[in-house]
Amino acid sequence: MPTLRELTDDLIRQEQTLRKGGGEEGQQRQLRHGRLPVRARLELLLDKDRPFFELGLWAADGMYREWGGVPAAGIVTGIGFVADRACLIAANDATVKAGAMFPQSVKKLLRAQKIAAQFRLPLIYLVDSAGVFLPLQDEIFPDEDDFGRIFRNNAVLSAAGIPQYAAVMGNCVAGGGYLPVLCDKMLMTDGSQLCLAGPALVKAAIGQVVDPEELGGASMHAAISGTVDFHEPDDPSCLKRLRALVDLLPPNVPPATLDNATSDSPAPDHHVYDVVSADGRDEYDVRDLLRCLVDEHTLQEYKAEFGQTLVTTFAKIAGHPIGIIANQKRRCRTASGEIQVGGVIYPDAADKAARFVMDCNQTKLPLLFIQDVQGFMVGKQAEQAGIIRAGAKLVNVVSNSVVPKFTVIVGGSFGAGHYAMCGKAYDPALILAWPSAKYAVMGGNQAAETLLSLQLRDAQRAGRTLREDEVAELRQSIQKRYQEQTDIRFGAARGWVDAIIPPADTRLWLQTALALLPASTNREFKTGVLQV
CATH class of the missing domain: 3.90.226.10 (2-enoyl-CoA Hydratase; Chain A, domain 1)
Incomplete structure (x- = not known):
């Protein structure tokens, strides 16, 4: 059995992999689009002499394997310091499924909003998302703890006087477009898209052929729709502007x-x-x-x-x-x-x-x-x-x-x-x-014996008597499954x-x-x- 220190060192190594998100290929794709990967954005946004307290790094770990996995649920959240102000950061990782929102992504963002409300921390959203992951829309769309709750929280947080800043730094389409517009201040970079429906959907819905920039580009929203407060040429300029805007806030914690x-x-x-x-x-x-x-x-x-x-x-x-x-x-x-x-x-x-x-x-x-x-x-x-x-x-x-x-x-x-x-x-x-x-409704050995007794009873009722080796195999199978579920990474993946x-x-x-x-x-x- 490893020591607690060895267990911790192993966990830290695993977290380094999680922080790579969609991997080198995804990061290179971001750079080809003229956009920075999410961790590079955070390096420019956050104060360099302060720690970043990352939240939900293990979200969705081991889940959605049929879709290739979603490291950290495709969104980075945490408490960091911007211009000496503590802020809650929520930043889409577009290297992971183009920043699409899975059920655990939504749960993670809702938890971040709740923490911001409890601590009354300014919220900074770095938006770069393809929106809801459509194959799982039935698990994301309508309920009180689903996607729509994010926008309800935007409105409630604003009414409570908690500052919210949104920077659209890539895609922001469909219902997700409401998040930045419901914030107090909105920034947008050239090459980004903000619209309720992209060109393909517009053509399918109303037969209109439209240029993406005219439909939802930064220049259009800055000069015509008036939706954007600050029009920025690129990621570094946008992040610099964010820091300057946060610097206008009163300090929320004495530095000492x-x-x-x-x-x-x-x-x-x-x-x-x-x-x-x-x-x-x-x-x-x-x-x-x-x-x-x-x-x-x-x-x-x-x-x-x-x-x-x-x-x-x-x-x-x-x-x-x-x-x-x-x-x-x-x-x-x-x-x-x-x-x-x-x-x-x-x-x-x-x-x-x-x-x-x-x-x-x-x-x-x-x-x-x-x-x-x-x-x-x-x-x-x-x-x-x-x-x-x-x-x-x-x-x-x-x-x-x-x-x-x-x-x-x-x-x-x-x-x-x-x-x-x-x-x-x-x-x-x-x-x-x-x-x-370790996290469960009861200890592993007790649970395994309880579940085993139930399965043995069911076998008896069906007229079957299990051999000793079958009972031992069944016990081992139950214990293995239960041990996996009591591992704290299992709970962290589900936001517990x-x-x-x-x-x-x-x-x-x-x-x-x-x-x-x-x-x-x-x-x-x-x-x-x-x-x-």
């Missing part, structure tokens, strides 16, 4: 705040690799992990002797106060002498965590959830102690929290434990995962996490996110009816 990534950190970042095992089987004290993430001497543990399988603590990260709920991965002994298994949520731990979440909402402290959870405790004793009631209370307060929430999955993330610890469905501002993370990050970068991601948070809202914290 983001330069404090390692100050007051008690341990070198690489120490996290010594705490958590890659396979998740070893016990560890989660406090050792927290000391690698938070400022030195700032941990103030809440109810430290009660509900010990969840550690609840106040702390600071780069000077930003935060409340942390983390799964404890070593066995604990209660005051009554009961041994509690690490990574399992017991009734006392759920009760403690629920009260802690309410307390953080009372004092407007952001919440950080560190997940390495097998689920809630089961069995007669747990049921009689009210595990469902206690778990429901924790789910309730997490659901109704009004403070920003962040989630980092370092190991297992299974079953209702994933929900209670602020899984994707519970609106974390960011949900990050380590390469060691925002990014898989090197463990040593966790503090940098968190301190940056905390620095970018807008002022706390005045929303009132309410829970409705709680079972107590």
Whole structure:
């Protein structure tokens, strides 16, 4: 079994391949059209002395194989800095299926818009897309989380005062044409196309033969339709203009705040690799992990002797106060002498965590959830102690929290434990995962045995008795399939996490996110009816 560091190094190598998009041939095609590949565009747009926090790099990984694959879902998204302003970038990669939008491309862009809204970050769209991928239009077109939601979000973001800039730097046809026009400022380069229907479709629909430039070129939109605000000759000029326009915005984060990534950190970042095992089987004290993430001497543990399988603590990260709920991965002994298994949520731990979440909402402290959870405790004793009631209370307060929430999955993330610890469905501002993370409704061995028993029952009902070697082969097949599905790359491909990050970068991601948070809202914290 590789170590966590080896797992991380392997993941980084795989990500280098993903960043190549459609490969060398696709990039050369862009250059022949007088356009830069998407990563070259980002190099000119982003500040060179700031990190780019890429989101959704693993989107669509292993999916759409019948169409040749869609690396990173054909769109690059992330938080970067433009003229010292933090911005959310969404840039089509035209080397991947001409930038066509697949179902996961839409999901990725919608998530980027949601993150921009939560952090109130200016949005910059670099548009170079052939529009909806027509063979899959039935999975993209009409629903509330489909393609049309992008344009609805454009309008809502604008109404909320969140700046949006769109630069059409290639194709922008059909319904996709609404995205740039719904933005506050629109730029367009020579040689680009912006129209609801291309020349071929126009001819088929109304019999009109029209020149592409007259139909939707940059000169036409700048001088005749009046749609374009800034007409630029090429990509470098367009990106330079974008930087100048963003530079007109008020600063959205004090520069010094983001330069404090390692100050007051008690341990070198690489120490996290010594705490958590890659396979998740070893016990560890989660406090050792927290000391690698938070400022030195700032941990103030809440109810430290009660509900010990969840550690609840106040702390600071780069000077930003935060409340942390983390799964404890070593066995604990209660005051009554009961041994509690690490990574399992017991009734006392759920009760403690629920009260802690309410307390953080009372004092407007952001919440950080560190997940390495097998689920809630089961069995007669747990049921009689009210595990469902206690778990429901924790789910309730997490659901109704009004403070920003962040989630980092370092190991297992299974079953209702994933929900209670602020899984994707519970609106974390960011949900990050380590390469060691595993994601499923239950652990692999339990799931394999459950599925196996069901298939054996079906075989018996059909009058068949499986031989021992057939049972062993079936068990192995189920385990293999389940292991593939619990791999965090499987979840990341489907948008269940925002990014898989090197463990040593966790503090940098968190301190940056905390620095970018807008002022706390005045929303009132309410829970409705709680079972107590």
